[in-house]
Amino acid sequence: MQSMKRIRQTVVAGLGAFMTVAGAIAAELPEGTVIDKSSIDRIKSDTFEGKTIASLLTEKLEWQIRNWNLKLTLSHSKPVELNQRYKDCSKKYADQVKYDPATREVSGWVCGVPFPNVSADDPHAGDKLIWNFYYASPEGDIAHNRLSYLQINGDKGLESTQDWLFLRYYYKGRTSDDNHVLDDGSVLTKTLFVATAPQDVKGVGTFTVRYDSPKMEDTWAYIKSARRTRRLSGGAWMDPIGGLDQLNDDIYIWNARPSWYPKIKLLSRRWILASTDAKLGYDSTKKDPVEQWGRTTDLKNPPYWNPIQTWQPREVWVIEGTPPEEHPYSKKIVYMDVNYPKIYLGEAYDKKGEFWKFLNFHIAPTVGQDGSKVQSSIQGETIDFKARHATIFVYRQYSVNDKGIKATDMSLSQLEAIAR
Known part of the structure; x- marks a missing residue:
């Protein structure tokens, strides 16, 4: 009996020692912890908000940490607040929305999220989730953004900066007022996207009319040398923006009608780290461009493109899209929040199937001029x-639902006026 008692005491003591060691090995990390190449192996088994760092890092994020000097500063996630009208629309109209597997098109959508309850077991889950994003990404009915593009050489640093205007006006799915549809309902959005400085690129840009049908967009570009506009082909949605690394299809990470992609499939549901509480960092009091933008991007250390923002745990859908053959990419993988249709990260692959580009957008909770609560993409790397x-x-x-902008402001003549 004494022998059995001693055995039990030894086992209990051993379990206690094991749990003590395990606790010391795996700890809950505090807010402000930095994940970089010097710390990643030491803290991968540790947790943040109850999830291991290993489980929160996508393959390409970890690869950048190890090989491209990426540093992620952890901060606690906050509940996402959305416009009540947006939520009411989803509840009111979702039952009348229909998905056609033959055409992969959607009918019956008025406003809000068309498919609020997508199951991972649904064979058309990938399509429906991207339709949610395409129709109902909560950026507001009018996105009025003045932005700068930074061109970065990974070996030499900042090459140049360009100032652009991005103005997108929704004609359907409007939630800022009771009139959800403008005009006859054939147009989904109109977008002005044009460079305003410096002088050598001023006027480069487009005016795009996107229809709520499989019909390709109508897009016009301003030709500086001729001082006139020219209509582009229907494939302009997959062309590069000016001389930038970003395609038109990379605006908001995904910028194509879902049915234009021959195949979209859901890969998984998981947790990741994403930048969802971003801060504006432009400092207009500085003259040196590196100092002007140094609070948003690490312009002093190679490869000079890594962001200076915080990262929060978010649960996402992982979705793979196969674009048409003429598209530069062979596939695009995106990471979209499961609670509302916002894409945080994207990966683009070349025609050989090799990893090519990484897209990372930083989101900021925003209140529009009409009081709407939305989620704005205020910074992003391609x-x-x-x-x-x-x-x-x-x-x-930037502003959301700008009361000074009217539907009549969205025109080809406006592109010409800005360009000149």
Whole structure:
């Protein structure tokens, strides 16, 4: 009996020692912890908000930490607040929305999220989730953004900066007022996207009319040398923006009608780290561009494109899209929040199936001029790892549902006026 008692005491003591060691090995990390190449192996088994760092890092994020000097500063996630009208729309109209597997098109959508309860077991889950994003990404009915593009050479640093205006006006799915549809409902959005400085690029840009149908967009570009506009082909949605690393299809990470992609599939549901509490960092009091933007991007240390923002745990859908053959990419993988249709990260692959570009957008909770609560993309990197080059956009100022902008302001003549 004494022998059995001693055995039990030894076992209990051993378990206690094991648990003490395990606790010392795996700890809950405090807010402000920095994940970098010097710390990643030491803290991968530790947790943040109850989830291991290993489980929160995507493959490409970890690869950048180890090989490209990326540093992630942890901060606690906050509940996402959305416009009540947006939520009411989803509840009121979702039952009448229909998905057609033959055409992969959607009918019956009025406003809000068309498919609020997508199951991972649904064979069309990938399509429906991207339709949610395409129709109902909560950026507001009018996005009025003045931004700068930073062109970054991964070996030499900041090459140049350009100022642009991005103005997108929704004609359908409007939640800022009771009139959800303007005009006859054939147009989904109109977008003005044009460079305003410096002088050598001023006027480069487009005016795009996006229809709520499989019909390709109508897009016009301003030709500086001829001082006139020219209509572009229907494939302009997959062309590069000016001389930047970003495609038109990379605006908001995904900028195509879902049915234009021959195949979209859901890969998984998981937790990741994403930048969802971003801060504007442009300092207009500084003259040196490196100092002007140094609070948003690490312009002093190679590869000069890594962001200076905080990162929070978010649960996401991982979705893979196969674009048409003429598209530069062979596939695009995106990471979209499961609670509302916002894409945080994207990966683009070349025609050989090799990793090519990384897209990372930083989100900021925003209140529109009408009081709407939305989630705005205020900074983002498109990194071309093959070219060792990046294009970063950073907002200097922005507004949502700007009361001074009318539907009549969205026109080809407006593009010409801005360009000239």
